[in-house]
Amino acid sequence: MRETVIQTLEQNPVIAAVKDNDGLEEAIQTECTIIFILNSNIINVGKIVDRIKAAGKFAFVHVDLLEGTSNQEIALEFLKESTNADGIISTKAQMVHAARNYGFYTIHRFFVVDSFSFHSIDKQIANSNPHFIEILPGGMSKAIGWVKDKIDTPIIASGLVCEKDDVVTALQAGAVAISSTNNEVWYM
Numbered sequence: 001m002r003e004t005v006i007q008t009l010e011q012n013p014v015i016a017a018v019k020d021n022d023g024l025e026e027a028i029q030t031e032c033t034i035i036f037i038l039n040s041n042i043i044n045v046g047k048i049v050d051r052i053k054a055a056g057k058f059a060f061v062h063v064d065l066l067e068g069t070s071n072q073e074i075a076l077e078f079l080k081e082s083t084n085a086d087g088i089i090s091t092k093a094q095m096v097h098a099a100r101n102y103g104f105y106t107i108h109r110f111f112v113v114d115s116f117s118f119h120s121i122d123k124q125i126a127n128s129n130p131h132f133i134e135i136l137p138g139g140m141s142k143a144i145g146w147v148k149d150k151i152d153t154p155i156i157a158s159g160l161v162c163e164k165d166d167v168v169t170a171l172q173a174g175a176v177a178i179s180s181t182n183n184e185v186w187y188m
Helices: 002-011 021-029 045-054 073-082 093-101 115-128 141-150 164-172
Strands: 014-018 034-037 058-062 087-090 105-111 132-136 155-158 177-180
Touching: 002 034, 014 021, 021 034, 021 045, 034 045, 034 177, 045 058, 045 073, 058 105, 073 093, 087 093, 093 105, 093 115, 105 115, 115 141, 132 141, 141 155, 141 164, 164 177
Parallel strands: 014 034, 014 177, 034 058, 058 087, 087 105, 105 132, 132 155, 155 177
Antiparallel strands: none
């Protein structure tokens, strides 16, 4: 399962992250083959996922930001039963771990803001067993390299990836992809 997404990212390592309907409409028209849904609720998430899937793209729902649900496993069951989402994103190890049992691709999101957050990544990954990790801010290529040297899980760089140079340096540092809400990055 992970290999399909990895192969997709090898073809196009830019992931469109959307926060609103205008972003969704534009992302669907781009060559980005994976779309992160960063703003949805239990009323509209199914329709958003269906639009993405109809365009032949992978849909990942950020479950921590899914309004109308708690940050408990029932949210995953809801997504599995009510949508065709391919994967989830979460900052919570228990949600990422549980999502694998529902058959989702999983992305464990980390904010690397200090040495404590950096040194705890491997312990959290051991608990969550994600398919991918997402490192924020993604413009810190040195930190991406440190994480890459420490773990074997594929890395997605995200946050403050705004220019072509940011994309190139993140990929050179060891990220398999970048995600951005900046629509100009989607066309790189």
